[in-house]
Amino acid sequence: MHAICLVLLMGVGALGHAQDGTLVERTPVSWPEEVVSGADAEDLLAAVKVDRITYLSGGLKVQGFVLEPTSPGPHPCLIFNRGGNREFGKISEAFLWRFLVPMANWGYVVVASQYRGNDGGEGREEFGGADVDDVLNLMPLLGSIASADTSRIGMVGASRGGLMTYLALARTDRLKAAVVRAGLTDAFRSVEERPEMGSRVMAELIPGYTSNRDSVLNTRSPVRWADRLSATTPILLLHGTADWRVSPKDALDMADALYANRHPFRLILFEGGDHGLSDYREEADRATREFLDRYVRDRERWPDLEPHGR
Numbered sequence: 512m513h514a515i516c517l518v519l520l521m522g523v524g525a526l527g528h529a530q531d532g533t534l535v536e537r538t539p540v541s542w543p544e545e546v547v548s549g550a551d552a553e554d555l556l557a558a559v560k561v562d563r564i565t566y567l568s569g570g571l572k573v574q575g576f577v578l579e580p581t582s583p584g585p586h587p588c589l590i591f592n593r594g595g596n597r598e599f600g601k602i603s604e605a606f607l608w609r610f611l612v613p614m615a616n617w618g619y620v621v622v623a624s625q626y627r628g629n630d631g632g633e634g635r636e637e638f639g640g641a642d643v644d645d646v647l648n649l650m651p652l653l654g655s656i657a658s659a660d661t662s663r664i665g666m667v668g669a670s671r672g673g674l675m676t677y678l679a680l681a682r683t684d685r686l687k688a689a690v691v692r693a694g695l696t697d698a699f700r701s702v703e704e705r706p707e708m709g710s711r712v713m714a715e716l717i718p719g720y721t722s723n724r725d726s727v728l729n730t731r732s733p734v735r736w737a738d739r740l741s742a743t744t745p746i747l748l749l750h751g752t753a754d755w756r757v758s759p760k761d762a763l764d765m766a767d768a769l770y771a772n773r774h775p776f777r778l779i780l781f782e783g784g785d786h787g788l789s790d791y792r793e794e795a796d797r798a799t800r801e802f803l804d805r806y807v808r809d810r811e812r813w814p815d816l817e818p819h820g821r
Contacts, residue, residue, distance in 0.1 A: 531644070532651030535572060536565040546604045557581065559615045561607060568624075568648040569641060571633040575624040575649070576602060577656065578615035584658030587665070587808045589614060590649050591623040592679075594670030594693075596638055596712050601630050614667070617800055618808070620659040622649045638671065638716045639731045643678045650685065663687055665807035667799065670757060670786065671695055677733035677740065684741040688806035690799050692749045693786050696761040698731040704758060734761070737768035745775035745813050747802040749795050751784020775813040777802065 540561045547556065560579045565572050580586055591611060594600045602611070602623055615621045624645045627634035636642045653659045666689045668676030673694015680689060695701055702709035714720045717727050729735055740746075746769065750762035759780060766778040779798055781791045788795045805811045 530567045531569065532648040532654070533567045534564060534652055534655055535567060537562045537577065539563075540576070540604060540607065542608070543604055546608050555612055555616060559612050561612065561615075564652075565632075566648065566652050568627065568645045569634070571627050573624060573627050573634075573645050573648075574630040574632040575622065575645075576607065576611070577652075578607075578611055578621040579656065579658055580615055580618055580620070582618070584620075585660035586618055586620045586658050587663035588653050588659050588661060589619040589621045589803065589807070590646060590653075590664065590666045590679075591621055592646055592666065592668035592672030592675040593623060593625070594668075594672045596636065596671060596716060597629055600670070601625050613796070617804075619665075619803070620653065620656060622653060624649060636716060637718060638713060639674050639678055640717060640727075643675060643682070646675050646679050647682065650683075663807050663810065665689065665803050667803075668692070668694060673757075674698075674731060674733065678731075680740040680744055680746075681733070681736065684743050686741065686744045687810060688745050688747070688803055690747045690749070690802060691762075692788065692795065692799075693751065693754055693757050694748070694761065694765075695757050696732065696734040696765040697758075698728040700758055700761065702728065705756075734764050734768050737765065737774065738772050740769075740772075740774060742772075742774060745777070745802075745806050747798065748776060748778045749781070749788065749798065750779075751781045751786065751788050751791070753783045754786045756786040773816050775816060 540563055558581055560581055562577045564575050564577050566575060593602050602625060611621055625632060626636045626642045626645050628636045653661050664686055666676050666686050669692040673691040676689050676691055720727050748762045748766060750759045752759050769776040781788055784791050
């Protein structure tokens with residue numbers, strides 16, 4: 512099986528810390544008995560090696576994970592960006608088993624960050640500020656993994672992780688494709704429709720939020736700067752129409768902005784789908800895999816975006 516790697520990142524030198532992306536510690540994940548389940552559990556455990564890691568980003572020790580297919584490489588790569596904030600939505604063993612192990616079993620080397628300050632890491636996350644470096648610094652880390660083919664890197668982001676994906680795409684053109692599931696694209700809408708996002712999340716995490724609110728919200732609203740995204744990275748947007756955490760309008764408006772900039776993208780809306788697309792998991796996973804296999808694993812060219820045909 513082909514192996515694929517998804518990652519977010521620019522060069523270490525561009526970020527200014529010579530050791531960024533350095534792997535400090537790597538230890539196997541201990542699986543709770545209640546997590547590892549299913550008829551194919553034994554096969555998955557044999558097919559994918561899962562390690563908890565500590566790596567350097569901005570001089571801080573940050574926590575994350577590496578998942579490698581045990582089949583011979585080199586494998587394409589994938590960087591996964593988690594949702595939530597702080598400890599809410601962090602990558603647990605259950606999440607690893609349900610979502611990331613299957614991705615690695617598609618044939619990808621998968622890396623993921625908990626973001627600075629979370630799960631025992633140093634520093635404090637900024638919900639799309641300096642913590643974007645924690646995503647980008649996974650790229651040099653991938654370069655230290657022998658089985659990873661860093662010429663084929665993709666990225667997947669969910670919810671807040673979708674925002675992190677767009678922020679990464681504004682800083683690097685190394686990604687062959689990106690998939691955004693229920694991604695936040697309009698922070699102004701987010702705090703308007705869910706005031707607690709402003710008072711309990713952004714005000715507590717984002718430096719300068721109270722004194723410079725519009726500026727920091729604009730920075731976290733990729734729908735307003737879609738023209739800055741890597742023009743060579745196709746994007747798949749997946750969103751449920753019954754999502755109350757992130758409005759499906761975020762996906763619709765982002766698609767409109769991408770179209771206006773002739774950016775390669777595909778939009779799939781799931782009727783009645785919730786934030787996690789729980790009723791459409793197999794369909795969403797299939798669409799994700801097909802998109803990544805086409806543009807990351809197989810490096811296919813994007814079709815002509817100009818009007819053509821009969």
